[in-house]
Amino acid sequence: MGEKGECSGVKPSDDEIWAKLVPSDSRYSDVEIRSDEKVICSEISAAFGDKHSWCKIIRNSDLCSATVENKSPNTILVDGTEVHNENTVVIKDGSEIIPGPDKGGFVSYRFDILSSPETSQRQLQICVDVENAKCSICLNIWHDVVTVAPCLHNFCNGCFSEWLRRSQEKRSSVLCPQCRGVVQFVGKNHFLRTIAEDMLKADSSLRRSDEEVALLDTYSSVRSNLVIGSGKKNCRKRAHTPVDDQSDGTYLQCPQCVHEVGGFHCNNNTVHLQCQACGGMMPSRLGFNIPQYCSGCDRSFCGAYWHALGVTGSGPYPICSQDTLKPISEHSISRIPLLAHENNVHEQNITDSCIRQMGKTLQDVVSEWIVKLNNKEIDVTRLALNHVETINARTSVCCDCYQKLVSFLLYWFRISIPKYRLPPEASAREDCWYGYACRTQHHSEEHARKRNHVCRPTRGSNM
Template sequence: MTTAETGQSSGSKTSDDAWAKLVPLDTRFSDIEIKSNDMVICSEIKPSSVERHEWCRITKNLGQGSATIHNKSSDAILVDEAVIPKDGAVDIISGSEIVPGPEGQDTEAEVSDIISSYCLCYLQYRFTIMPAPESRTQLLQILIDPEHAKCSICLNIWHDVVTAAPCLHNFCNGCFSEWMRRSEEKHKHVLCPQCRTTVQYVGKNHFLKNIQEDILKVDAALRRPAEDIAVLDSSASIQSNLIIGSKRKRRLNMPSPTLEERDNLRLQCPQCVANIGSYRCEHHGAHLQCHMCQGMMPFRANLQVPLHCKGCDRPFCGAYWSSENVTQGVSSPVCGRETFRPISERTITRIPFITHEMNRHEQDITQRCITHMGKTVPDVVAEWLRLFNNREIDRSRMPLNHAEMITASTHVCNDCYDKLVGFLLYWFRITLPRDHLPADVGAREDCWYGYACRTQHHNEEHARKRNHVCRPTRGNHHF
């Protein structure tokens, strides 16, 4: 009996569009599309044989939410770990997991034995209901009006949308960045292009960006030419929330600042107070607030010094103030250069806490492997960083933004550097042959859910007994 089954079907009332499918959890095998409301699924006995056996019948129930599976085989099958005997039936929903049974399986065996045997030996499927194309289009037509998703500067659908506050009007990043540059040259304030309210903050709107992408998927005619997108991207300068202020002169009869107000002055940008490095902030100049020290720094878009971490898009002031020769002061918080610097200039002496999804057993195994090879953590990280920089590593699972743009010379924050090291150590472990692992762990079975397993975080025994430095073979995670 082969454990890999190729689905064949027969039924009536077929259509070109599948309303559901059986998705094998082993990605080497193809999906089985279900196109009729009452379909029999058959399996091959041998790859070269034309003989097929009926496996199950799937009947679509009224509505869009469920179906009924009838066991047509000569053996029991599993549906969501429940044993369904021959000629039995049960309702299934999207996400139900189904395991076909082998020929000759003793249906009188203990239920736990059947579940264990089936799950370990036979191909498993997940039943998935497909959304109807017409309902998707109708939903978008009802909920999204493209006229309400246009930038009032260029009059096109937003691109990399940003939101201005307090008026909450939305614009293309490139359009508003250019508007802001011109406003700072000519006026005391940056006014909203749509309502002329003084803008105090502006930042990216990730929720509206998803809506923008959905609109363009539905109506490709609304897409702009690639040349226009390139121009917008070259003008875009807003990567995180910008604070856009205008400082008015204090009137002589105004009372002295309170203690709370004096404390707030400590967050003032040093270049707002004095001329430093031949630069002093304009009264209406835009500022960024450092994610680490909460201090302020001027937003100077044309400066070559990085102001944002490429891995998380958060602003950090360490590189900027280092370039201006400003050190930590009492009145103005300032980060040191060590908090935000290029990857190539960083060193690490221990395995970061977040490595291997914070599984301390896997971290200990990795450390033992490194030690057994006569190397240190810095040696291994340097070796894999070289492979990373030469683009010899797949970056699809890299837990950082802009993964394809990151090189050894990229500035990143401490958190993102730890994530990068964890990513490199994952590749170090996953490429190790099993005979290079410590003898007491080399025989461990891989966890079905691999690195994405949630049980490893709260079940100490499971975290220790199963290997979690591997790709998932179940669940919705894909490497």
């Protein structure tokens, strides 16, 4: 006996859909749930128009679960547990509900909770005093906030960068502008940056003018974690070993701390960067013509810097391969990244099949779409990299960011392919309402396979 679900009983409101029942049989439509209580009715069989109520779904106050009440005279199954008439059980996102006593002959439903901005705000609220979110240098809400260590005080990137520059010119060590403790590290604080941005959205009177923000950005020099020397002299009673730490324990030495390389020698006030690949150190040289940062994630990598200076990894200092950071045009790839198409393996296989049917390699396709990126033919809104408006084939990125770029370009490649050019099993699928933003594709292999997810959402908050 097949069962086809639909909502009835309580008149649907105009509120956003907060949950749905996704049938295991693709012939049936999803059951959308809008109100806090919904009675689900089903046709007893295709031969009769009679319907019966088989369950009620009640939204719980935590917004992360619901309660199912069996409204059927028969037993129903919820996550493999029998639920008798008038009994209730709590369900969560991904729970399986079967409107009968066994799996045979009944269409099973997966319960999906859909997130929304309203739900997120009700689930978590953080109260922050405005005065505790201000930079002690400019007395405004943090902009591009950075945190210094070990005291953990926070400042605008531009404000602290200017303080750092002036301190290095006048003093032997860099002191925290707030507590006057010696600063050994400074780095971006992405968590506090999000909080500061939310506060500005909530109260526009706290915003600075566009001119002030632009000027502050010109001073900003902290892109990755900086290791700052204390300026103390290195006094030792034993022979100097190249790989020893500085006597104050502030940072590990780099090759230019010990020897002059390429006309440059580190001094006691040189700010250092720690490579995100090998952990080695290199001096931070603003204005130097060799890339030290990935433009996609702002992390620092030492391979390009040391390779340009002819320093190899055969010495006593950690130095990574030059391949860790290089221009996009010099990267190569032979396999579709695992994160392509939102980690949907079925979509990845379809894309791979299309590329092979065209007689091309993955690198051929990527190179073609990089040209389109250069020519500004692609909307880069969804490209999850920093500085997206300036990225082109000459931009230096790390391997992780290159894979993100490839995944982004493969989305555009796929949606450019006419449906009749797709494999038959793929062209016959209907688009998922939630497109690439669908959460169900991540935990339901069947849903990921039967619906097309390389498309724009037509429902939900990502439209």
